[in-house]
Amino acid sequence: MTKIDSVDLYYLSMPTVENVADGSQDVLLVRVRAGGWEGWGECEASPLVSIASLIAPMSHSACQPVLGSVLGQTIDSIDDVRRITALVRANSFDQLQAAHTLSGINIALCDLLGRRYEVPVHELLGVRAASPKTPYASTLFGATPDETRAEATRLAGMGFRAVKFGWMGFGESSLSADVDQLAAAREGLGPDVDLLVDAGMAWVGRPDQARARIPALHDFRVRFIEEPFVAEEFDAYGEFGTAARQVGVAVAGGEGCHNVPLALTMMTHAGLDYVQIDAGRIGGITEAKDVADAALSQGRTFLNHTFTSHLALSASLQPFAGHGAEGLCEYPVNPRPVSYDLTTTHIPVDGDGLVRIPDAPGLGVTPNRRTIATYLQQVEISVQKRILYRTPDLDVVSPADEEIAA
Ligand SMILES: [Mg+2]
The missing domain is CATH 3.30.390.10 (Enolase-like, N-terminal domain)
Structure with a gap:
């Protein structure tokens, strides 16, 4: 022992x-x-x-x-x-x-x-062969629509099939300001790259403001809108999600969950389409695996939440390594040097625009x-x-x- x-x-x-x-x-x-x-x-x-x-x-x-x-x-x-x-x-x-x-x-x-x-860690969890993932480039909105457009163009040019913009005041000021940001993002990405949006809990206690954005999310073909509210606002999530799904916009959330019961409750009561769990917050890899298994059995899509290092990225990819081939995963694209340089090796995006979970021992970084x-x-x-x-x-x-x- x-x-x-x-x-x-x-x-x-x-x-x-x-x-x-x-x-x-x-x-x-x-x-x-x-x-x-x-x-x-x-x-x-x-x-x-x-x-x-x-x-x-x-x-x-x-x-x-x-x-x-x-x-x-x-x-x-x-x-x-x-x-x-x-x-x-x-x-x-x-x-x-x-x-x-x-x-x-x-x-x-x-x-x-x-x-x-x-x-590799995923083998300890019972997954022999990890499926490749489709990374979505995860970044913040620009300070202006012009900055957002330029970043969208750059990321699409790098071969990402999906890009997520978030925060930076999105949802907090006028509807027209948000429309300008969405238009710039879609224009920079072109018609074929998936656009995802992180609202960064902009509409806490203001579900009417969230609902007012649904037509624009539809117009710019946003695949999912993330964290419109804080994790515990189950009713607001549920009502908003019902309206958003009617026009083809899915709802994502879950990164704020710091234990398995909260994640399971949020998943069902908030009606999440995408369940985003950070292994570095929920209690670790085994706890995230429990949520991933539950999401899969309920027909919901499990995703990692990762905005930092490739150590954190590997840890958050392990729990759903066995889920369907080429499913989405969050991929940080602008981490600060303290995070990016934290590991000697990185988890690259390959020529097919896919990410492969390391098969080296442990987390592989x-x-x-x-x-x-x-x-x-x-x-x-x-x-x-x-x-x-x-x-x-x-x-x-x-x-x-x-x-x-x-
Ligand atoms: Mg987020």
Whole structure:
């Protein structure tokens, strides 16, 4: 039996973080080590808050530090990943950030097992041959329609069969401003590339504003509209979706789900056509797999949510590796250097415009230690002068870990 020896978190950041809807500006990287093997994961998370969730002293029995449920646990099979995940859920139930921290750990444990048994993670999940995916280039609207048009032209020229634009005030100002952005996107893409739109929760509490956009979404042949509302607005989703589907526009959502029950409930009660799950937020790869299986059985399309690194991309592709050939997947096209350079290799778009999930052991991508060193933010958390956390050395288990473990 192999025991988990260490869980190390690394906070990386661009020198400046801008107030824009771009989650690739910083990274919370996770390394787990067990019996001489190691694995890597990434949390879709506010890094410092998630580090606190790892080591914050117990507040009560359902509010324990995540680390206590992971360190020293047996890790020999994917069932152990599921068992450890359930233990963190129970012991840190009332510590809301725990889902994000757990996600990166779950991903790293899957990577570790894959490297140890020399199989890709999807094989650990029961999928022998991964299907290729059709990547949609995922980016933000331009600041102006001209910028959007130019970016659409560029991405179509790169061979993408589908492109998603989002955020940057879309849905928040006038209907005519949104029409201008949609027209520019469609013009730049041409008639044959699928256009997808991420509303970025622009219509929270304003379902009338969402409904008012449906004719324009239809006119510019938007394949799906994503996140018109926050995840929990099931009724608004349901009513909007009914109207949108009548004109051939599908509804996507789910990236905000941080546990399986919420994702399953949202899927059915919000009536999602596309279920978008981020393995770095929902609790990890095994949790995302549960949602993917349920979506498939209900005839809904499962998608990854990924806007950051190719480590996160590989992790979020594994849960639906076995779903139908050439189905869509989200593919980040403009990540910041801290995210793009996080791995030494990348998951390319091939000459046919398809993405192939790595078949190398684990997640099939390896963190770039030079990038980590370049963007690493040294963190120290102490209470009453007792150090609870200090950024671990990249290669040596730090004394602080022993202290936390004790
Ligand atoms: Mg989104």
